[in-house]
Amino acid sequence: MKKEKATIKDIAKYAGVSIATVSRYINKTRNLNPEVSGRIQAAIEHFNYIPNDNARALKSRNERIIGIIFPDITNAFFAKIFKILEELLFDHKIFLLLCNSNEDGEKEKEYLYRLLQKRVDAIVIAPTGLNPDLLSEVNKSTPVIIFDRNQPNIIADQLYANDFDSCYQLTQYILDRGHREVAYAIGAENSTAAQFRYAGFQKAMAENGVSPEHCHVLYSQDESACRQEFRELLLQDQISALLITSPKKLNWFLIERNQLCLKGHNPMLAFAGYATQNEFDICDIPLTGILQKEEVYASRLTKIILNRLEHPNGKVRISELNLPFRKGNSISRIDLRKD
Amino acid sequence: MKKEKATIKDIAKYAGVSIATVSRYINKTRNLNPEVSGRIQAAIEHFNYIPNDNARALKSRNERIIGIIFPDITNAFFAKIFKILEELLFDHKIFLLLCNSNEDGEKEKEYLYRLLQKRVDAIVIAPTGLNPDLLSEVNKSTPVIIFDRNQPNIIADQLYANDFDSCYQLTQYILDRGHREVAYAIGAENSTAAQFRYAGFQKAMAENGVSPEHCHVLYSQDESACRQEFRELLLQDQISALLITSPKKLNWFLIERNQLCLKGHNPMLAFAGYATQNEFDICDIPLTGILQKEEVYASRLTKIILNRLEHPNGKVRISELNLPFRKGNSISRIDLRKD
């Protein structure tokens, strides 16, 4: 049989004191007679007593748990963010309840509800974008911190990247090199990060007089379809540049490209995109792109979380992180055929 | 101000019934007068009432939370396992509290303690191997499920792979191809999986009369050191084969190798190792190695968890998963120089 856990009562009885005294000993909220302390300590060791956080939370309304809703923890970006977050919050004795939304609005909804049931202290979410009203509603009672994907109409803490500007800049750079037939691998359709990036792309294209039919948007999201598209792109010569807006996909692309190179091909396709340090490292030629630095992102996020926990009613903080642009030479210059 | 959450009392008062009736309505534990049900439902919607799981758990001793202690969630293997686990447990309304031990015994210990405080229903752990006694102790009161790393002296549910046998087989295969100078990239030093694999390796080596000085063990664990070693290995010609015992490292190796190939080198080093499907996919030549299939692993694990939750005092189940051996040609045959 599984051993029953001792309760504060057991300790009190064994040590010959009241439960209040035991509680004070555990929480060090009052000075106690050393002799009494000793007896309590002995009792705790005797029973292997471990306080019940649940009961504590019920009184103190302080769970020390934060709910995290990410689209997918197997995405290296989110895994890295989670890991850093966990490390930074460890000393604060805060637990992380990790949920994968899988870009599914219904699942996200269900998880939000369950997290509220658990009375978590806060919810960090990279939203699917399908439940904006619900997020606002939740935020009325439990702090919601929106991460990575700007939700313009929600008044809650937010931390996201300069998606529009960075993508505009990157596209501009590609166009400046003379490319006109540009393929664009878009992110999850409801993600606002993906939307802003796409808007930045479109603006740059339009400003340079490139008509929409020269934009080749790749919509695939799942790995095999996406890779297949990349392979095809690498083998054709209509489209001269590819912009990949997620590190995960960029990674797939680099693998496909490498394999082709090893088979003796020499793909001419220029490419650029959003990458973490990892993609910059594994790319055999200096990569041109936007660097998503997880460490910076995660530590900013941690500050926002801790601040919100300390001041539940403090002013909402919406911050945009400036992702640095790194020039490499994966975007080669081609002939400028401006009419 | 953050809105206060409504309690069952608010609902009862508003609906003009007792809290017991509200509880019955929520849990559907008794038939209620439809008219009363309607009033309760209205009250719930009016207050946006969400039951407090904490208070529930305090009574029912059923948290519906499982603690997971993994060495590192940025390791693609563990991330994948987590994701599948999460999906399979979602319907059972079970939450996962994810902790990274970071191969640190002290951190693992602290997390175990904190999980006990939270009164989680069970703990799934890929142990560092530094706290065997503690794990046994914990298991007396809270089900511990040991995953991926066999702990021979602990009587608790375990699920691990045939590490000794598979590595013995793989090494034997390498030796059969004529290799005698074999480098071996070893896993985390306290991980029993790493230990068993190493033992299997050593046995095969010894049985083939290869003396220890021909085994070149690579101890580095962190990414940059490890990659550096791989680079050096790829450029020398003393050692003819490399056995990499973790998918993560194998991934690093493949990247280094690719980069070298692209620079025009033609590394002669034969290689093999433990890989997930991903590494088999990205390797440009058919890989010889042991396949760690996360789906199989995770679904077996789920069954063990669910079974344990249902029967806390049921018989302990220790199971070994048979990892399949895949023959490719990354281990090339070399001259047999048997004296």
Add this chain to the structure above:
DNA sequence: TTGAAAGCGCTAACAC
């Protein structure tokens, strides 16, 4: 410095 007792939000046994 310590104890008695109320109560956190809920479930369930018992009574009507």
Add this chain to the structure above:
DNA sequence: GTGTTAGCGCTTTCAA
């Protein structure tokens, strides 16, 4: 079918 009440394990006021 519904209400009353005890109590889950703990914190915290109030008294002593």
